[in-house]
Amino acid sequence: MATLPSGLDELIAGEEQLARFLTQSSQFNSKMAKPAAFLPSLKDRETSVSRHGSEPAGSLWAIGLQAAGDRKLYGAAIFKARAVTAAQLEVLADEPPPRHAAIRGWPWIERDPESQKAAQKERAAAIASEAALFLR
Numbered sequence: 001m002a003t004l005p006s007g008l009d010e011l012i013a014g015e016e017q018l019a020r021f022l023t024q025s026s027q028f029n030s031k032m033a034k035p036a037a038f039l040p041s042l043k044d045r046e047t048s049v050s051r052h053g054s055e056p057a058g059s060l061w062a063i064g065l066q067a068a069g070d071r072k073l074y075g076a077a078i079f080k081a082r083a084v085t086a087a088q089l090e091v092l093a094d095e096p097p098p099r100h101a102a103i104r105g106w107p108w109i110e111r112d113p114e115s116q117k118a119a120q121k122e123r124a125a126a127i128a129s130e131a132a133l134f135l136r
Contacts, residue, residue: 006098008051012091014082018101019052020131021064023071033077033131035124040106047103049091052078061136063099075135083130087123103127 002010012018020037022028027037040047050063064073084091084103094102106123109116 004093004095004098006051006095008093008099010093012051012081012093012101014080014085016081017052017078018049018081018084018091019060019064019076019078020047020049021067021076022074023068025074028075028077028133028135031133033128033133035121035128037077038103038124038127039120040103045104045106045108047106048094049101049103051093051099051101052076057134060134066097067100073136075133077128077131077133079127079131083127086130087126089123089127 004010020033022033022037027034038047048067050067052060052063060076061073064076067073081091089103089105091101091103094100107116107119109119
């Protein structure tokens with residue numbers, strides 16, 4: 001199996017934990033990450049996540065602060081990779097930066113933007129329902 005510069009395997013197993021860093025207050029409420037947190041970027045049509053194994057929370061926040069850049073880091077939604085595949089999407093290693101992965105395969109229906117948005121939100125809601133919210 002191929003090893004990435006971070007030392008992680010290229011293949012992301014279903015039980016591997018992923019983190020979606022929350023940089024907008026609209027991405028969560030006091031109880032959960034909202035589906036909006038998982039929607040793909042219009043620019044690259046994917047959702048950026050970080051691979052987070054059994055490392056302590058301090059390590060998670062260090063990765064998150066780097067990923068957030070100039071944006072405020074409110075917290076993270078932690079979920080298993082199998083939630084992505086259950087939502088009929090794929091998650092692939094995408095380094096650099098270290099530990100980065102991308103959720104890909106989002107529906108794009110350019111002739112019907114409303115159907116596209118509904119299909120994307122349905123998949124994002126499926127992931128959100130499996131995610132645990134951790135606020136800073």
